[in-house]
Amino acid sequence: MAEDECDISEAGYRHLSLLFRVTIRISTTMYDLTVIIPTYNEEANIRDIVSEVDNVFRDNALNGEILVVDDNSPDATIAIVNEMKKAKPNLNILVRTDDRGLSQSVAEGFAHASSEIFVVIDADFSHPPSLIPAMYSEIRSGNEVVIGSRYMVGGEIKKWPIKRRIISIGATFLGRLLFPDITDPVSGFFAVRKEVVTNAPLKPRGYKxxxxxxxxxxxxxxxxxxxxxxxxxVGSSKLKLKTIVEYAEQVMDITLYSFSHHQSAAWREWKKVFKFGIVGIIGILINMGVLYCLTNYVGLFYLVSSLFAIELSVLNNFLWNDLWTFRSYQQHRLSSRWHRLIAFHGVSVGGLVINMGILYLLTSFFGIYYLVSNLLGILVAFAWNFWVNRRVTWKTEK
Ligand SMILES: Nc1nc2c(ncn2[C@@H]2O[C@H](COP(=O)(O)OP(=O)(O)OP(=O)(O)O)[C@@H](O)[C@H]2O)c(=O)[nH]1
Ligand SMILES: [Mg+2]
Structure with a gap:
């Protein structure tokens, strides 16, 4: 009898667990999209932002969920959402009590959303809810990440003090070193497919x-x-110095992550940097070889030999970068090979001026040993050459 009972309860358990899995499956696809709103002390905005997002859903026939993720705000944010929930079955709130943070809240929102498409938006009306349908349809048409950009043509930042602008431009510049094709990789307004983040080892911290x-x-x-x-x-800002430090750590962490995870988007960029570096080293060898041969065997004056050596190494570098480093851009190139060759020459002259300028400045004015100055000059010129060629010479359409 006892055995029977055990069997029945086991079968019942299997049943239940199946039901549970089915319920989870149904519940994760219950909505077309989930709009995640992280909040901390947003009593002045929360009612309006929730209503506005809900109106956007209604006007665009979207079956959307609104998920407020609050860090246990001491003000009335939670109470207001709970009251609104009574009239809005698609409104949910997650109250967190540990590890306060904007990024942590959004990541937790990803884990609790009941749909396959997530949109993240601030509560303070810095981001227009009217763009949600466009973001949603971009995701539906095959994009995996859709970003609301402040820095692309047509984007703008209104009413920002100069200090905030400078911090934001600095943060965006650092982010664009990893993702140069994205104009605003630190935007707080974006949409993402669930699969993008499902297995991602996110280490959320800070604001980005x-x-x-x-x-x-x-x-x-x-x-x-x-x-x-x-x-x-209305409401107050939460940006602090700590946020900036956390951001620098985050950029380092993503860089290291990309070195060991070659499917990551940042690795696609690093690969180009390494290839560009290899081509550059071959160029130096060609330069030295030609300089030596023309001077020693042909008998040219060494400065004349150097002119030939420089031109040959520039041509060599251009060809390898065109055929190898930036090969993947072939279909999307905006300029002809001749244009690219001329642009590459222009950038190389800039690189030379930077290299010599740093060599002269550090050696003559700061008394640094000339080989050390030269090394620094080469590094800065390399960064210039890569960055400007990447953005100008091998510019592609998106
Ligand atoms: N859950 C949660 N949300 C936060 C936290 N900090 C900020 N937020 C929310 O994240 C969004 C963006 O925060 P803001 O303080 O507006 O940040 P900001 O836009 O960089 O700064 P200002 O607009 O100048 O205040 C808002 O909806 C905030 O309520 C936090 O620690 N936890
Ligand atoms: Mg804000």
Whole structure:
């Protein structure tokens, strides 16, 4: 009898667990999309932002969920959401009590959302909810990440003090070293497919959850949509110095991650840097070889030999970069090979001036040993050459 009971309860358990799995499957696809709103002390905005997002759903016939992720705000944010929930079955709130943070909250929102497409938006109306349908349809048409960009043509930042602008430009520059084709890799307004983040080892911290998603997520296709960022009218800002330090750590972490995870988007960029470096080293060898041969065997004056040596190494570098480093860009190139060759020469002259300028400045004015100055000059010129050629010579359409 006891055995029977055990069998029945085991069967019942299997049944239950199956039912549970089915319920989970159904519940994760219950909505077309989930709009995640991280909040901390947003009593002044929460009612309006929730209503506005819900209106956007209604006007665009979207079956959307609104998920507020709050870090146990001491103000009335939670109470307001709970009250609104009574009239809005698609509104949910997650109250967190540990490890306060914007990025952590968004990541937790990803884990609790009941749909396959997530949109992240601030509560303070800095991001226009009216763009949600466009983001959703870009995801539906095959993009894996869709970013609201403040920095692409058509985007803008309104009412920002100069200090905030400088910090933001610095943060964006660092982020673009990893993702140069994205104009705003640190935007707080974005949409992402669930699969991109499902198995991503996100280490959320600070404010830049999008950078973490881009760095650790699995994705290939992205799209940016311009928008006008408006600074908050009500409520207070939470940006602190700690945020900037955390951001620098995050960029380092994503860089290291990409070195050991070659499917990551940042690795695609590093691969180009390494190839460009290898081509550069071959160019130096060609330069030295030609200089030596023309001077020693042909008998040319060494400065004349050097002119030939420089030109040959520039031609060599151009060809290898065109055929190898930036090969993947072939179908999307905007300029002809002749244009690229001329642009490459222009950038190389800039690199030479930078190299010599640093060599002269550090040696003559700061008394640094000339070989050390030269090494620094080469490094800066390399960064210049790569970055400008990447963006100008091998510019591609998106
Ligand atoms: N859950 C959670 N949300 C946060 C936290 N910090 C900020 N937020 C929310 O994240 C969004 C962006 O925060 P803001 O303080 O507006 O950050 P910002 O836009 O960089 O700065 P300002 O607009 O100048 O205040 C808002 O919806 C905030 O309520 C946090 O620690 N936890
Ligand atoms: Mg804000």
């Amino acid at each position: 959850i999008l950078l973490e998603v881009l760095g650790k997520g699995t994705w290939e296709k992205d799209r940016e949509i311009p928008f006008e960022f408006v600074d908050r009218d």
